[in-house]
Amino acid sequence: MEIRTGLLTITMAEKDSVRCQIVEAAKKRFSHFGYGKTTMAEVAADCSMSPGNLYRFFPGKLDIAECIATEDYERHLESLRKLALAPGKSARDRLRDLLFEELRRTYHKLEKDPRAYEMATVIAHERPQYANWMLANERKIFVELFDDAEKKGEIAIPDKEITAEMIQAATMKFRYPQLWSKLTLPKLERELDGVLKLLIDGLCGTSREGARTEAAA
Amino acid sequence: MEIRTGLLTITMAEKDSVRCQIVEAAKKRFSHFGYGKTTMAEVAADCSMSPGNLYRFFPGKLDIAECIATEDYERHLESLRKLALAPGKSARDRLRDLLFEELRRTYHKLEKDPRAYEMATVIAHERPQYANWMLANERKIFVELFDDAEKKGEIAIPDKEITAEMIQAATMKFRYPQLWSKLTLPKLERELDGVLKLLIDGLCGTSREGARTEAAA
DNA sequence: AGATTGAACAATTCGTTGATTATTCAGAAA
């Protein structure tokens, strides 16, 4: 029994390492030639295996891309969480930091890297649920931020999950910036700044001063 | 001189009536068979003229479509203006009515009428500035509403044009509903309701009661 | 027995060709 489990964990670890190898090979190919221009045969050859063998580790080509995207996205999520719970900052500022980070990341990613853009559109097109999964993950972070702010007595939001949804709806334009408008990053940042001011303070906002950020830079 | 101007206005009026005839013929064809499936030759035949003659009245096929769209859009603008300045309603309610009307109109237009959807996408693709022109028109209405509200002492908004831009940015998702999400109209209405609540009252909104609209219906 | 292969299969993409159609313009008609 010990030997059996030992063998099992070894093969599991092996499997994982092979998966990893495949992902690394695909990452190189995708970022170099693009998703469409790399073939499964090439990825397999890079891993010194047959094309068919890839399918023991991934259901299909698109799943390799998804794996790569998810790896990257989860790093991004962590950086968002860090911003959301940054100590010594008001909830307002943290919310702002969160949304600005989101805007800047997607902007730069899609702007300077046509390969990343290609992968994003393919995944979005072929797996519509993926975008929803990402949104849900970010809502969790909003809720964590709200919980924390509430604990500290900063603000009291009745339905945090709903409020998070509404903030997402209102900032859609800044989440997939170049699908929408061909605005430059500075212009987008100015707009996001204005929208946030409205969202936080409302139309007849009381505290209309403390909102000068680095957006004007 | 009198005769000259007389002749001129007559030919102008004639030209306009021919333009009108062309637009009517195209409208029938476009709504029946779609923009892509109707040919200039057919429109010309419907007007008992040669294809070439169409180009004395319109620079191209797309301009006929644009003319039709604009005609329709200007009716819509008028109905928006009516809502914006409706007497006996608070600025808040009028703003809400405006945005809900906008959502419902585009939703129904694009939902039930694939021809309208086709024309919208073709124009949006071929004439990117057109969407901007529409947005600018609607901002004017927002500003009129704000001016009116200010006169009545309801609210005081410092930079009305900017605020209008921000409201548009925050409600993008509801302006081209089906390009974004495949949400149903009731869900969209609930979301718009929530976003408006945030926009008007802010995150820690004070007056969280008077916001029950027909959105729940 | 389980892991791996690579030829076979099916789906997709690609490039070419032919037809359709928007647009132009030299000339006819008014």
Added chain:
DNA sequence: TTTCTGAATAATCAACGAATTGTTCAATCT
């Protein structure tokens, strides 16, 4: 002269065969 025509042109589109490529699986190897 001004208005209009319709054949000529050029751009776009549709179709279809060929080639490529994602995926499967019977056979092979370890």
